[in-house]
Amino acid sequence: MLDVKAISAGYGDMKVLDCVSLTVESGEAVSLVGSNGAGKTTLLRAISGLVPVWSGSIVFDGQDLGALPAHKLPALGIAHIPQGRGVLTQLTVKDNLLLGGYVPAARERRPETMKMVYDLFPVLREKESQLGGSLSGGQQQMLAIARALMSHPKLLILDEPSLGLAPIMVEAVFEIIKTISGQGVSLLLVEQNLAEALAVSTRAYVLETGRVVLHGASDELANNEHVRTAYLGI
Amino acid sequence: MDSTIILQTTLNGLMIGGVYALVAVGLTLIFGVMKIVNFAQGEFVMLGMYVSWALATFVGIGPYPGLLIVAVIMFVGGWLTFKLLIIRIIGKSDEAFILLTLGLSIFLQNITLLAFGADYLTVTTTVKDAAIRFGGLAISLPRLIAFGVALVMVAALTLFLNRTDTGRAMRATAESREVATLLGIDPVSCFAVAFGVGTVMAGIAGVLLTPMFYVYPGVGTLFNTTAFIVVVLGGMGSLTGALVGGLLIGIVEALGGTFVSLDLSQLFAFLIFLAVLFVRPSGLFGRSA
Numbered sequence: 001m002l003d004v005k006a007i008s009a010g011y012g013d014m015k016v017l018d019c020v021s022l023t024v025e026s027g028e029a030v031s032l033v034g035s036n037g038a039g040k041t042t043l044l045r046a047i048s049g050l051v052p053v054w055s056g057s058i059v060f061d062g063q064d065l066g067a068l069p070a071h072k073l074p075a076l077g078i079a080h081i082p083q084g085r086g087v088l089t090q091l092t093v094k095d096n097l098l099l100g101g102y103v104p105a106a107r108e109r110r111p112e113t114m115k116m117v118y119d120l121f122p123v124l125r126e127k128e129s130q131l132g133g134s135l136s137g138g139q140q141q142m143l144a145i146a147r148a149l150m151s152h153p154k155l156l157i158l159d160e161p162s163l164g165l166a167p168i169m170v171e172a173v174f175e176i177i178k179t180i181s182g183q184g185v186s187l188l189l190v191e192q193n194l195a196e197a198l199a200v201s202t203r204a205y206v207l208e209t210g211r212v213v214l215h216g217a218s219d220e221l222a223n224n225e226h227v228r229t230a231y232l233g234i
Numbered sequence: 235m236d237s238t239i240i241l242q243t244t245l246n247g248l249m250i251g252g253v254y255a256l257v258a259v260g261l262t263l264i265f266g267v268m269k270i271v272n273f274a275q276g277e278f279v280m281l282g283m284y285v286s287w288a289l290a291t292f293v294g295i296g297p298y299p300g301l302l303i304v305a306v307i308m309f310v311g312g313w314l315t316f317k318l319l320i321i322r323i324i325g326k327s328d329e330a331f332i333l334l335t336l337g338l339s340i341f342l343q344n345i346t347l348l349a350f351g352a353d354y355l356t357v358t359t360t361v362k363d364a365a366i367r368f369g370g371l372a373i374s375l376p377r378l379i380a381f382g383v384a385l386v387m388v389a390a391l392t393l394f395l396n397r398t399d400t401g402r403a404m405r406a407t408a409e410s411r412e413v414a415t416l417l418g419i420d421p422v423s424c425f426a427v428a429f430g431v432g433t434v435m436a437g438i439a440g441v442l443l444t445p446m447f448y449v450y451p452g453v454g455t456l457f458n459t460t461a462f463i464v465v466v467l468g469g470m471g472s473l474t475g476a477l478v479g480g481l482l483i484g485i486v487e488a489l490g491g492t493f494v495s496l497d498l499s500q501l502f503a504f505l506i507f508l509a510v511l512f513v514r515p516s517g518l519f520g521r522s523a
Contacts, residue, residue, distance in 0.1 A: 048416060050415070069420070071415045071420045073418070074418030079416075086410070086412075086416060088405075088413060089409065090405065095405070098399070098402060099399075099417050102399060103418040107399070147417075151418070
């Protein structure tokens, strides 16, 4: 479904990604792990067209993303929740959700999707007329996920969904991610919390200084000597 | 001091303040969405006045019946300005934008000078000298219409921004271009709409002013300064701030002009501007950075 082939990318003269390849099959949950500065966020941003790709190709559902401006990607079924959640703080919860269904195909189904999303996150219904910025961190993450669901994504890209959340919220967020994955939405997940990331995904890639150094089934990686010493500290 | 005169002057100021607010709201919309200041906003007011004058003089359509025509012409003009000029410098430095819009402002003044000369032109309407009287006060009809139309325009814009998908997309773009992009919104088309609508606001203000002001190539500079003061006074990017700021500046100018000296009326606008910024550096309705 998503086929990233040997891409290099960076900012200015600085190369961040060096010949990175990655695939996400339909319905699959893939996590991307690695230490700070390894290039995980840059890789996600390159896929979403927010960072220009220097070489290599990114194909989604048979379509070359390199030829498309970034704002055309959501209509293809890609939803990207950026690091820091990307909640529009000056807009109400409801307006945030309505914009989640901004792309034409999603707009037609918006009322029913809205109801579905409110049933999944009752707290958002309660707070629908409050500003996005007034929500707690955990609620903002819920809103970000709910907003992404409004577009009926085929591929959901999540960048550090647990960042800055209380442990109990982290658990809740990963419960929801599991549910979404169970409904057949493909996932590409970047997460510092390695244990949670490997538990929710079927496959994982390990990124170090802009290169993929390891990839394989998540449960195998969880037992890999290098991963255990480098990232789990055991 | 006679309280009737004070009331009457305040009322006159309030009416003209509505037009200031309209110009400033257009400027605020452009600033809010694009994060850039359009220094040619006053010239768009001037162009609105000339289009209105031309319609009245050559076609025989008065300012008020011609409002919609001017709005359409101004939107197309604003949109073309965006597509031909502004779009080239998006993502470039702020200096590029200042130079471009300042240059555009000088160009528009001079092209008008070339086309229509430096003469002061007037547009006469049947309501020009009509007034509504009550309790010893009088409001001239053109001022009342200007005030009313300005308020309706601001209300319509607020509804548009809050209740339509395009409006929401524009607010999203104003807050974060990147998040908007990730939602499938094309920021550049939001910029185009903001610029077009901002231009319409200025043009309509021009039409509303023609029965009260002389039409000449340099008239826009008057409104450039005032609109800029109003935008900063109200809090950069706040529509409510632009509205309240416009009304406030209108009243202050009128009171200062009547009770101290007409020549110094703009001085009072600057004084209140400085006073407000001294107390609230981010403006009346601005969010502190």
